[in-house]
Every structure is written in structure tokens, then in C-alpha cells.
Amino acid sequence: MTLDTGDYLNILKDDIHSAVFATVDRDGHPAARVIDIMLADENTLYFITAKGKEFYRQLTERKYVAISGMTGGGGSLSKKAISIRGEVKELGAGLVDRVFEENPYMAEIYPDKESRMAITVFCVTRGRGEYFDLSVKPITRKGFLIGDWDKEEAGGYFITRQCRGCGNCLSKCPQTCITTAQVPFEIQKEHCIRCGNCLEVCPFGAVVRREEDGRTAGQWRKAGQAAEKMTGDVPPLGGGGGGW
Ligand code: SF4
Numbered sequence: 001m002t003l004d005t006g007d008y009l010n011i012l013k014d015d016i017h018s019a020v021f022a023t024v025d026r027d028g029h030p031a032a033r034v035i036d037i038m039l040a041d042e043n044t045l046y047f048i049t050a051k052g053k054e055f056y057r058q059l060t061e062r063k064y065v066a067i068s069g070m071t072g073g074g075g076s077l078s079k080k081a082i083s084i085r086g087e088v089k090e091l092g093a094g095l096v097d098r099v100f101e102e103n104p105y106m107a108e109i110y111p112d113k114e115s116r117m118a119i120t121v122f123c124v125t126r127g128r129g130e131y132f133d134l135s136v137k138p139i140t141r142k143g144f145l146i147g148d149w150d151k152e153e154a155g156g157y158f159i160t161r162q163c164r165g166c167g168n169c170l171s172k173c174p175q176t177c178i179t180t181a182q183v184p185f186e187i188q189k190e191h192c193i194r195c196g197n198c199l200e201v202c203p204f205g206a207v208v209r210r211e212e213d214g215r216t217a218g219q220w221r222k223a224g225q226a227a228e229k230m231t232g233d234v235p236p237l238g239g240g241g242g243g244w
Pocket residue numbers: 157172173174175176177178187191192193194195196197198199
């Protein structure tokens with residue numbers, strides 16, 4: 001069955017429901033907390049917070065969030081995980097009644113209208129997500145876009161024309177997701193867990209890692225060295241959304 005963006009967002013709301021939301025604080029440090037996903041439709045995810053919270057300030061200042069969650073039950077290899085990164089928009093109090101209708105347990109935390117005055121609804125309407133299904137072999141990774149986000153997934157490992165077909169990388173790939181039908185060999189991105197083994201063992205430097213903005217790891221390193229010289233700080237490497 002082929003899943004679309006609406007299916008992934010509804011897995012987040014119904015099967016995961018409580019997910020980790022990461023933001024950046026005023027000092028530039030990461031901050032994370034667990035937040036419930038209240039509503040979802042074909043292209044939008046909705047959650048709430050209270051205006052007095054630090055989380056609210058970070059959302060309104062940065063207008064960006066990273067979300068990760070995993071289905072429960074069983075062992076790790078029976079789970080599905082979804083990660084999203086995207087822009088947030090504050091909608092205000094307009095959808096609060098619907099949030100409480102669809103999530104009646106919330107009335108135990110905020111029992112009446114007065115206690116709900118500080119609540120505001122946020123949504124993610126533009127961004128990019130990744131879906132991991134750990135319950136299948138090989139593990140499956142699928143990217144998806146939310147709204148009119150136009151940046152195709154560019155991150156991950158790629159085999160370039162430097163490949164000589166020597167085969168060194170094949171036995172080191174834990175997902176056996178390198179195809180050998182022609183040289184250069186090719187990585188099946190939907191099964192790649194981005195471990196980097198192929199890059200490490202390739203004697204010809206044929207494997208490159210591209211960050212999600214399309215830059216190669218080498219370009220990131222150069223940018224980092226330049227920034228380090230200027231400020232003494234090392235900028236963070238952009239990660240592939242998932243943990244595996
Ligand atoms: S990064 Fe890891 S999983 Fe992906 S192709 Fe290379 S060795 Fe295989």
C-alpha cells in the first residue's frame with residue numbers, strides 16, 4: 001500500500017500521538033519536550049501549547065520545529081517512526097474547541113473555558129518528513145513533503161562515477177541495499193540507513209554524503225573550518241532526519 005502525506009500525518013496523530021518536539025532556545029541550544037498531536041488532515045498537523053510556556057516563546061521567535069515519534073508496543077523492530085521538520089504558524093484560539101472535542105482527555109488538564117484561555121493552537125503546514133518502517137526487511141525509509149515545501153530530499157549517501165565496481169562496499173552494507181546491475185553501483189535510498197560504511201571502505205573515494213541542502217560533507221567541513229577560524233565555534237553538521 002502506498003502512503004501519502006495525509007497518511008503519515010494521521011499515523012503521527014493516531015498511532016504515535018505523543019511525540020518529541022525540538023526547538024532552539026535564545027542561547028542557540030536545543031530544547032525538547034513531549035507534546036501531543038491533536039489534529040491532522042491531508043497536509044497539516046496541529047498541536048497546542050499555553051502562551052506562558054518557554055516552548056511558546058521559542059515557536060513564535062524561530063517559527064520552526066522538528067518533531068519525532070515512534071509507534072508503541074513490541075520491540076524496536078516492530079515499530080514505525082516518523083520525523084518532521086518544518087515551519088510553524090500560530091492559529092490562536094479558533095480551533096481550541098475542536099481540539100477538546102477530538103481529545104476529550106484534555107478536559108482533565110484544562111477542565112473549563114476559563115482554564116483554556118492561555119491555550120493557543122499551532123500548525124505545521126510546510127515542511128519535510130521521513131517515515132521509517134523497522135518492521136520490514138530491508139528497513140524502509142520514505143521521504144514526504146508537507147504543503148508547498150519545494151525542497152526535494154537531497155541528503156544521504158550516493159555513489160558517483162568514480163566507482164570501479166570493485167565490490168568492497170557490498171559486504172559492509174547492513175541493509176544490502178547497493179545494486180550492482182551497472183557501474184557505478186547504485187544505493188537504493190529507500191532502504192539505506194545512512195550508516196556510512198560504504199563511504200568508509202570505498203578505496204576510490206566514489207561514495208559521497210550529501211547534506212539535506214545538497215552540499216557534500218566535504219563542503220560542510222570547509223565551511224566549518226572557515227567558521228571555526230573566525231569565531232572559534234564549529235557549526236553543527238546537518239543530520240539526516242532519522243536516527244537509524
Ligand atoms: S550508508 Fe550504510 S546502509 Fe546506506 S548504502 Fe552505505 S553501507 Fe548501505
